[in-house]
Amino acid sequence: MDLAATHQAMQFDGVPFFGRLALRLASQLRCGTVHVRLPDHRMVTLRGQLPGPSATIELNNYRFARSLVIGGDIGMAEAYIRGDWTTPDLAQLLYVLCLNEDLVDNAFAGNMLVRLCRRAVHLLRRNTRQGSRHNIHRHYDLGNEFFAAWLDSSMTYSSALFPAETADLPAAQEHKYEQLAQAIELQPGQSVLEIGCGWGGFAEFAAKTYGASVLALTISKEQHDFARRRIHEAGLAEKVEIRLQDYRDQDGRFDRIASIEMIEAVGEQFWPAYFNQLNQRLKPGGLAGIQAITVSDELFGSYRQRVDFIQRYIFPGGMLPSTNILRALGERFEMPVIRERLFGQDYARTLSLWRDNFSQAWTDLTALGFDEPFRRLWEYYLCYCEAGFRAGKIDVGQLVFARRG
Incomplete structure (x- = not known):
């Protein structure tokens, strides 16, 4: 029996689809530690392969997870602005994520159509x-x-x-x-x-x-x-x-x-x-x-x-x-x-x-x-x-x- 997989399944019990997906993707941390407080107040700890700084994120609801999976890093920011999540130290959390840029750029790149639409809007904002x-x-x-x-x-x-x-x-x-x-x-x-x-x-x-x-x-x-x-x-x-x-x-x-x-x-x-x-x-x-x-x-x-x-x-x-x-x-x-x-x-x-x-x-x-x-x-x-x-x-x-x- 894979005890790690069983433990993870128990941690994610009752978590909706996008929440489970976001947590599984986030578990690919290269370095550092992120402590995740779920909306039901359970704690999930995501540890990187290498040591590094630690941070905490507190989810107020699971809309955050959907925004993160579909919208990538911008979706994460939008969820913060809406109040879907908070943290005791925002600068520290974003610092940990910066140190894991491959995870952010790849696992949380966001939906391709969403990215293309953002790119198109950005190009329309040219500095003429x-x-x-x-x-x-x-x-x-x-x-x-x-x-x-x-x-x-x-x-x-x-x-x-x-x-x-x-x-x-x-x-x-x-x-x-x-x-x-x-x-x-x-x-x-x-x-x-x-x-x-x-x-x-x-x-x-x-x-x-x-x-x-x-x-x-x-x-x-x-x-x-x-x-x-x-x-x-x-x-x-x-x-x-x-x-x-x-x-x-x-x-x-x-x-x-x-x-x-x-x-x-x-x-x-x-x-x-x-x-x-x-x-x-x-x-x-x-x-x-x-x-x-x-x-x-x-x-x-x-x-x-x-x-x-x-x-x-x-x-x-x-x-x-x-x-x-x-x-x-x-x-x-x-x-x-x-x-x-x-x-x-x-x-x-x-x-x-x-x-x-x-x-x-x-x-x-x-x-x-x-x-x-x-x-x-x-x-x-x-x-x-x-x-x-x-x-x-x-x-x-x-x-x-x-x-x-």
Whole structure:
């Protein structure tokens, strides 16, 4: 008698079809342990072939299992947003799943028709000029009050770079700006084009600290209005212009270009246009500093063939490049990479701090009209990204491209 099989059958007794199927698939863990609390409060422990971290998932009903089997990783996220399951530590659970990416990508790939439909929708969200405005509006124009409630005082929505373990988030964000400015060898009086300026943090820093003359672009009206007011209040209106404009419509030549976590929203189809614009806007010998979130070179091939949770719900039309692709695009457009620095674990820490801030600010956010499914959506987003950086599946770095000539 196969005692293990008999024990498993007893564990799954009374579990509906999709629940049994999901548990059997999940039992293929490569490493780590997942403790599953069933809706009837029984516990099932799934152990990987190799040791690793452990996490717990608590099922409130079996709709979760159907969503997971049919919808894959996105179905799992949707079930969390609906409240079909919960966990004492969402970031830890997603981290364990990241370490078992083969299981997630293969056993829980989801129904083929569902995947094809998602892919078709994603392709329709291309970042043309009109598409970019629509896609950006869906995310950034949630309102300045929303982001101000949980970002640090600099309103910086990109990875910090921590100079020391004891550094707080505002200090780490300023350190990130300083490192980028040094990397592009910024000098007083130089002209800087910033592509994707957010709420104006780097533009203010470059003008105030380095005496640079900055033209900063955004296509978010909420960000544009906030950044203009910020620059005026800082007394830097003669040094900084905030312009509501697509980067493809900019002309002129600049000594330096800065672009912080904007290329992720460009879309693969438009990466050549983005790099061509960098080339055309830089003076000969000029430097462009790009801070970019990247997917590992090994995973890029499979990543680009599917639509993930971020593309579906957070950044429609977006796509992460790999560092090799960025280097190749630089060479193609006569701008080789001359230096780079990767700091993915700093992003994991940044996201953890954002998540804490978001949780603490939730009472204030409900007053702005945000509901419980929205809270779970954003909690999942922040934890999903944190887990990816912790597991090394994605990274972030500052790359400096030098225009030949």
